Amino acid sequence: MSFEKLELKLKDLYEFRKNYFLIHPIEDASLKDERINSKVEEIVESIKDVKNDACKYCNERGDEGLSRQQLANLCWIEGKARNASSAFDPLCQEMLTKALKLNPELGNTTDIHVQLGECFWKKGDKDGARLSFEQSLQSSQPDITKQGKRNLSILMRQVAAASNDQEHHMEYMEKSIKLVKEAIQIDFMDGVSWYILGNAHFSQFFVDGQKPETLKQALQAYKNAFKDELSNYNCDLLYNYGILLKFQEKYEESLKSLQLASKLDPVWSEAEEQATNMELLLTQLTDLIASRGGLKQKQFDKIVSKFDLSHLGPFSEPFKDPKTETLIGLKQCSLSELSKSEPASSKNLNQDKVCLLKVIGELGLNLQQPPYFCIASDSAADICAVSVFNAASNFHLQRGDSLAIRQPFITEHRFEIFSLKDQKSSEKERTEKSVNFCLIRVNSPVDLVVNGKKGNKGMQVFASVGVEAKAS
Incomplete structure (x- = not known):
């Protein structure tokens, strides 16, 4: 030959x-x-x-x-x-x-x-x-230089992750982003380079104060990656994109992305575990809300009958908006009076409202999900889930606790899912699972008032999410 x-x-x-x-x-x-x-x-x-x-x-x-x-x-x-x-x-x-x-x-x-x-x-x-x-x-040769730059970008990010020095960490992160941007300039349509940039911004988000604009940059980079047809079969990209969507609480899209990542790499257990855990989380939240947190009717009625407006604590007084420097008086509202937003929307439709709830059950952090979850009811016996991000491992709410949430950001989640296990079964063996709940997102325990007292920094630990890319 x-x-x-x-x-x-x-x-x-x-x-x-x-x-x-x-x-x-x-x-x-x-x-x-x-x-x-x-x-x-x-x-x-x-x-x-x-x-x-x-x-x-x-x-x-x-x-x-x-x-x-x-x-x-x-x-x-x-x-x-x-x-x-x-x-x-x-x-x-x-x-x-x-x-x-x-x-x-x-x-x-x-x-x-x-x-x-x-x-x-x-x-x-x-x-x-x-x-x-x-x-x-x-x-x-530009193509060779492109491959070298994007692989070096990943290595720089790995070096950053291993560094305990914040200054060095940010220095290597900046080098990582600079290198992959240079790779993109060589080939603007290369999906791999865009997805590596998305990973870099997503990692940066968790070490640089969780700035919303950084998360938007990560999301846009991932979307640019998907413009390359081959990226739709990149299991690493689909996995990391699914994790980002999960953090944004876009659960339906996130689950689909994680499930597809698992199918494309059947031996990769982490993708399947993430998808399975999310299925379990979503069905548990739905079931807990439907069952009133597992409480009997008398127990539920007893908790819901004990609302006390003094538990609004400092949220009963007007507060100064940090952006406009104006005082805002908050109106105490039930869940039905709140306006629902799209997940990850930059616009909160309840700027002048505060919601007082009673905790009737919790999931906590037992499913290794980034936020802490609980189930809560308003005085009208309407129930929703509450996710508290950046909560310390010892953060805990008990049944009967009052929960005041200022400017509540509430979303609705209603869709059908097939689990990965069901997808491998025959048509006759498949069973649909319904997801149906409303969710209030809280970015930190510091933003809560629990039993009339403002949350403190001891309740807070900033979350981190690992994203990875393999050499090209």
């Missing part, structure tokens, strides 16, 4: 990996690695045939057979082929390293430094990966 045919096989391998879900159904996701590895072995066997043919030919002619440059090319092709597998392959590192030793010019004409960096990354050698990616930036 000629070198040209080997290079075509290598190109076909990477096109096959890249476009797998454009030519195969999602049901074949579990076969992806096996099929890729089969193509890798085909290339490795073809290389052996080339070497054997060369050896046979040189014995007949009495010369040395393959030149140094030809051996370097064979090592390069085999190394890159082996790197198509998701797991670390020691022979991949050996072949790529040998290729560079035999012909250092490969660093200028191929993406060998990117490939070697990704190989080191799989091995867990981040220093080796960083050095290789930095060397790839010397290439005159």
Whole structure:
């Protein structure tokens, strides 16, 4: 087999990996690695045939057979082929390293430094990966430089996450964002670069004061990524996008994204766990509201009959709006008098209202969800869920506690879901689950008044959510 045919096989391998879900159904996701590895072995066997043919030919002619440059090319092709597998392959590192030793010019004409960096990354050698990616930036080929920049961006973010120094953390985060933005400038339509930028902004959101504009930047970057058709089959992107939507409490979209991520990578347990936990959370909230927190009617009536307006505490007085510097008097309202918003909306429709509720049940943090959840009723016996973000692990509300919420941001969640388990079953075995509840979001316990007392900073711990991207 000629070198040209080997290079075509290598190109076909990477096109096959890249476009797998454009030519195969999602049901074949579990076969992806096996099929890729089969193509890798085909290339490795073809290389052996080339070497054997060369050896046979040189014995007949009495010369040395393959030149140094030809051996370097064979090592390069085999190394890159082996790197198509998701797991670390020691022979991949050996072949790529040998290729560079035999012909250092490969660093200028191929993406060998990117490939070697990704190989080191799989091995867990981040220093080796960083050095290789930095060397790839010397290439005159834009596509190679793009890959190096976006992979370095991920590494910088990982270095930032491992740093306990806030100043160093922000420095590396800024480097991470700068690098991936430079990659986007090289190829504005590349979905991978956009999704890496989305991850960087999403991570930045949790270490830089949870600024709403940073979350918007992350969301827009993810949306730009999805404009690339291949991104719709990127399980890492779908997972991280699902986590962002969950934080925004866009539960229906979030669940669909997490479920699809799990289907695309069936062996990735974290995606399935997140989807399963969300299904459980949504159904539990629905069931708890329908059952009045599991209380008997007499118990429920007793709690709801004990409303005391003094439990509005400081919310009974006008307060100064931090944006307009004007005093706002709050009207005490029942749940039915509140205007509902869309999840993640920047506009709160209840700026002049305060809601007084009684806690009738809680989920707490037992499902490892970012917010604390409880179920509460107003004096008219209407019930909703309440999510409290950035709550300390010891934050706790008891049945009968009064809960005053100023400028309540309330949303409605009503949709049908199929669990991942149901989706793998036959049509006859499938059962729909209904999600149906209203939810008030509270960004911090400090924003609450509990039994007439304002929440304090001891109740608050800022949440963090991990997002990740693999080397490209």
